[in-house]
Amino acid sequence: MSGALPNEHYAHALATLMVRTSATIISFGWTGRIITLFILPQKYYTASGNSGYAGIPLQQPAGELLMSNSHAYSIYAIELGPMENFVYLIHDRASDTAAVVDPAWEVGRVLDLAHEKGIRITDILLTHSHHDHVNGLQQVLDSSDAQIHLLKPEAQFWGAALARPTLHHGGERIRLGNTEISILHTPGHTPGSACYQIGNDLIAGDTLFVFGCGRCDLAGGDPEQMFTTLKRIRNELPGSTILHPGHNYAPAHPTSTLEQQVEGNPFLHFDSPEDFVEYRMHIHDRLRETPYEAVSRQQALDSLHRT
């Protein structure tokens, strides 16, 4: 891929958590609520591997990645559109219902996948309101009775007249059959950006990419808020958390653990908000292009003084 700017820049131009494994407690609603989650062990699929949990086979239909598989749920990712967006389908096994995350682009492929598997789409989860994440929303609404979920500050920022919206504040849980989805308010890319936490999986939208993070210079962006958001993700989620980003900017595997991100994501290397803001707003886009390779802490700190 070429171009000096990450692809989400072009997307905008088109229009414009604390989990401990095993029955523990999280307080990552940013609202101080205490939530108890029961987490099932799971493994995940990447383009180069194939694994399953407890004998459940992972299959790899063309164009789809089975990103996570547990007794309770599966997460499928379909990469769609010119900006390498990931649209996710969270499938609850017990009820054969699903939530679609950020329906956009050739969203008919997601609907076809659900249909082939006999899955009924009951919910739509939006990480944020940028065009490249929502331009298939109406198509899903037209073909289902799905309920839209997003954060209230994002709805206010967006200003769209939405059908059947459920507005959240962060810290709530959505129940999808036997699967619980926790909503995290993660402002920075937009005022009401959300991440969705399912067991040990984190669907992160444009908040956190594999070795990158969302821009903060678009309308509603705030690099200081992003610094705080990423610090909380780093400090409050377990290192084993599997990241499912909103775009496929990864150099090889589309997913990563949070531990790997702490090691190689430059946006997690800065201790002061001033350094983070300087890097995010003035340095990063001049130094890096997608796909994003890992950056050591020393490399990130050195880049502050090289320009």
Ligand SMILES: [Fe+2]
């Ligand atoms: Fe975005």
